[in-house]
Amino acid sequence: MTMVLVHRRHSRCRRWPHPLPLLSPSRLIETLSLIALCCLIQQYGIVGVHPFVIGMAGGKPGGWSSSSSGKLLQSSKNSDSLSDSINNSIDGLENDHAEEEQLEEVHNETNLQQSKTEQSNTKYIHGLLTTLESLLDKYIVSGSMATRRRAYNILQQIIRLSMDKELIRKAERMVRRSGMPMEMPPPLPPTEHVPAVDQQLEDEELHTQKIVKPMGAMIKSSLSSSPLPTEEEKQREIEVNKRLEWERKHKEKSEFMNKMKDNAPTTTLLNDPDVAKNRVEQLSSFAEDKKLLHDTMNGADLGASSPSSTTSSSSSTTSDISSDKTEPAFSDHDNIKRTVTDYNSIASAKSSELIARAGSGDAFLGSVLGVGGLDDVLSRIRRRVWIPLAAPPSLLSQLGIRPVRGLLLYGDPGCGKTLLARKLGDILSPARPITIVSGPEIMDKFVGSSEKNLRELFDNPPEIYHEYKKNYGEALSRQALHVIVLDEFDAIARRRGGSGGKGDQGDAGVARDSVVNQLLAKMDGVDVSGVPTLLIGLTNKPSLIDTALMRPGRFEVQIEVPKPRTTEQRIEILRVHTDSMARNGRVLVKDAPRDTAAWNVLQNMGEEGVQEAPTYDELLNIIAIECDGMSGASLAGVARAAASRALERAVTDFAGHLANDSAIEVKEEGEKRNSISDCVITQEDFERAIEDVFESSKGVDDYSASSTSDANSAKTTDNGAIDKES
Template sequence: MDDGCKRSWELLSQSLPSETGTDIANGLSNDTQNAEKNAIYVNGLLDNLTQVLDKWIINGARTTQTSVYNLVRQIEREAQDPELVKKAKRMVKRAGLPLEDTSQRKKYELGATDAAKRRNVAEERQRWEAATASTNAVGDNVARSALSRRAGRNGKPDLFLQNTDRRLDPQSVAEDKAEMEKFAGEDNDNSQPSGTRVSSAGLGLVGTDEDSAALTRISELVARAGAGDAFTGDRLGIGGLDEVLSQVKRRVFTPLAAPPKLLKELGIHPVRGLLLYGRPGCGKTLIARQIGQLFSPARPITVVAGPEVMDKFVGSSEKNLREIFNNPPDIYDTFRLGEPDGGDSIAANALHVIILDEFDAIARARGGRGGSQGDAGVARDSLVNQFLACLDGVDPPIVPTLCIGLTNKRSLIDPALLRPGRFEVQIEVPLPRSNEQRISILKVHTKSMHAAGRLLVSDPPPNTAAARYLERNGGEDVLSYESFLSDIAEYTNGMSGASLAGVARAAASHALERVVGEYSTAVIDNDRPPDSMLDCVVTRDDFDEAIKDVYESGGDRDWEPSEDEAEDAGQKEKSDK
């Protein structure tokens, strides 16, 4: 208390009996202590409010906004000093939030509207039920809504649902769902983004007439994209993997290109997952990129590296994975122009191809029996569970989806992902095992070099650098292009496709080093730049040096000291002792 209060208390205590004055003094002292404690507590709440407001300014999340309003209401209830309440409201106002939570609830959520509106919604529902009722085998009218059928027995739901679920037709359920979404308005929080809708193709069915026409057109586009020699190595720029491409075409491409009606009659649907595995540098990523464009001619493919999905915050990794599945890229504009529905039916049924590089980063086998794993293992297990739900969960993806996983070690992948129905197509991408395969790979990487006349062979294109070299120097020991590739393939046994590509690049760098050195010398001597810059050709000697370079750089040994360095180190160690 200040001096004035103390003096007033002294005068008051002198005019009262001693016992009464003591009781009042104790009461005032307790009130003061309680007020001080309350102020400390409320100031702590204000500090929490400051942190939550800072977080809301950064992310603008709805959950953070709710936390702000909860803290304000708590301060209003707990604070004894009204100035602290005013301070909290000023902080909220400065952050740009309204003082009251004005967020809209779901349009048809129970309790969110008044009784009249709820009654109108119920009457609309009853009229819809009567209009869409069907007749069963006995001749009785049966409501098409599964929920209404379950509640039709004495007004009580059937908790076992055996008879009811046995009569459900998945195609009718899909149509009912689309009709109910249209009836409900599609403007609540759970609705799909504008321009997209759930397609019956995700169920492996042929749904409405629009979906049937769109699926037929999409299958024709896929068939046209893979027609002829589209799946050959020469066309795709992939050498030595014709057997792998043949398996991919038969098991993945063919069902996508088949008419939907035929698939329905056969009782099958296209595969959901393709796993390419093998040693590094064998061409898995190249195959996935090239065939992904054949599988999805109407929609861009999505390429994601497995580690990019991982996040340090709890639940963020699962959210990143859901975003990949739930937000496919839009179809190309050419498939929207001139369409009666603006291309929505094609967008809802066009295949979404997801390429997951380093797949084992997000799909490792789950463990942790008896709590033996740490938090990181639990988080990775949760991500695998989310992936299973997105790929093959109760609700299908919003558009047909094909996942292509790429990994060096198939043994690391969770077995639940490798079962049939998920990643049921698993193809090994091996090292080139024969000279023919290595020749095919070398041809891919030297094709441009030979066509431009920069490769020294006996059959170069006329009027090129290689042809002029042969005219000046002769070509007695020069091999033809096919013989040249065959000879190089014999010396590169055991190399991967990436190593063979490295041989071609290293050979070109040796040829460039030779001509650039001559050019630099001429520039320093102020001479006219030599014509050899235009006559640059890659010779057999350049390829021999390149093979040595690749073999040396591809070793797995660490640095080792030479004999002299080891001897000097031993003498130094003896002198130190």
């Protein structure tokens, strides 16, 4: 038996344990099978073991030998084919290894290249992500459509190019968090100019002009070439001439309008309300002219839109001041100087004029407004908020003053903050309805939605009232003040960064911070295109509001709406809520109006009863003393509860009579009376109502006490933040 050692040239293969795994499994099986076959045939024993080939030798010594190349050399006749096979196998093995090494190298190179590509892709995508982030920040602040378009394009690039799916997901998360809609933004509005498109439009316009103008001329020339024009043709010629003249005039107007859009504003503000009104009306007349021109150019009836009819229709819609002018609007040279800014200034002057009218005289008196015991508060609001809004804008700009943008009303629950804000809205926003929204309504569970809600609140003010729209049109729509009342303001304006600035409110805290940021941005007027807006924030907890919102220029005016402290204040509130009953003779008082229910009841009580009854003022005084410590809402509750006691008595009585078929009692001769017509509220009703309200509002009053201490610990400065006394 001979030990045959089969070598491999490759040094790596000489070590033990050698990489049998380098052989492909099929090759290994083939080799082993051949060796086993050899063993069986020649009946030799196993003679050699090699790390990668188990060699078998047998027969005569020297019948098998090893070569330097590691091949088995065969000298035996019987074993020719076998040794060939084995040698082939070994050749195959070596070739395999060479191929595998080559493959491995190629593979490594590819891997290297791929990782380089991935790295540079990741780097590029990170760049895009940074751009996207800054665009989204801008979008959160401005809500601008142009920014949204750019951000959307960047997002699409990331989705298209990123090799790393995680980066795509990250980009999408960023977009969702910003509140930007994922869908494609609407196409560019016509006001956004693209030079190439503009050029094309210009070319097209020139082309159309070429077609339109000769058409009129053609008709004219064809008419003039006719030897004997008929009556109809003459009429037609007049119409054509009129039309050509009309086109010329309106072309001038169009050029003027374009000039207004392109050029910088040139004129001063106009404060005279009549002039302002006139100018705004002229603008609307111009719009009408333009529409008629458009209709005519599109084939509307020539006669109906003839120059004479256009002028008369437009002048008939203008004010009486302009209607007595013989010259049509915009015909004199001065008008050419007007710009869009003029109309905005005029409308702005008109808006302040309307506010001035609404708040003049007794408008700020509590008794007129229906708000009791808050005359101090009302006079402060008048001075700080109404006066700058009612002043002519030109005067304000000369004085360097801007109307306030935010008013914070704070105080205990039920002290009349919402009531006051509503009434103020009527004075401060006479041209359009006010918007009242509760803080929690703005907050949305979806990331970015709260900011969006807030933006929409500012960006979509209600339309101005019809009569103003009719008279002053779009210009006033842009300039009339929009009053937004934010009830439960602390829900959206809480201090950022969680309590103590540690950001311990988790995701909800982060979301709320972003809402405050949005509010700050909106209040700072980043978006100059919006209508002027006054925010009125209402809260029971002023100390929770973010301090950045309190600085001058934002919620600059902060006023406490307190509980009624004196008997007089409570009397005023009670008077607001009982005035109607007393005037209608439903309160049993000595000075009840004649021939009312109360007066009739008094008559039946006799002289003594009348003497005992209090007057209306005395009754209010008695109740106000007994209601010490109550809020405005509780006092209103007392009035309601007393009335319902009297009503209960009367209805029960009446229903009983109905059941007995005696609903109508004859009290006196000829007079038909029943318990309903005798329904009056007595002093006793009020006293029992006070007990009821005290009983039912016990918990609320406890809460009031605690929040009073909170409010009291905060001291208001007239123009600035709320300072904690501690």
